[in-house]
Amino acid sequence: MKPRIARAVAALSILGILLAGCSSEQSVDSSDMPTGAQVSGEMADIAFVELMIPHHEQAVVMSEFALENTENPQVLALAQEIMDAQGPEIAQMNAILERFNSNMGPHGGDTMAGMLTEDELANLQSVSGSEFDQLFLTAMIAHHVGAIDMAEDVLASGTDPEVRTLAEQIIAAQQAEIDVMQGLLAN
Secondary structure, three states: OHHHHHHHHHEOOHHHHHHHOOOOOOOEEOOOOOOOOEEOOHHHHHHHHHHHHHHHHHHHHHHHHHHHHOOOHHHHHHHHHHHHHHHHHHHHHHHHHHHOOOOOOOEOOOOOOOOOOHHHHHHHHHOOHHHHHHHHHHHHHHHHHHHHHHHHHHHHHOOOHHHHHHHHHHHHHHHHHHHHHHHHHHO
């Protein structure tokens, strides 16, 4: 767990570094991005992928906790679905970064929308049964909302067709999972 969390925390200032390298052709709008800035074009595509990788990695970690901490078949199925979807998306995003020749490496920074802190992750890992289910579902809904917000941002400002398709898939899949999780919480 520690290397994934460290990478997630370390990757968060990438947007600031990307902004430092923006050309005059690229716009900067400080309204929507998780670190307070937004870029357009290829820089937005790279920033999205660089930030979404640790975001997805944390969702996988949270889902792995479910395999250890609950026996609820619906939560277990959802956790497996999340791992099955986001694992390949992480591999795809790493390939996209290779295509862009982006190797920003780890950097520190603020948290992204929906990301759990290390303390919140530790708390999630420490509970079990119905307490885990409630906490997991609530946290994962917020996590997915953060991912959807990031995907919508790149759809508004990015230009790469593969990144745009991936963002659309993330929005559709994660909204469907949010609907399931809200139903589970209501029961």
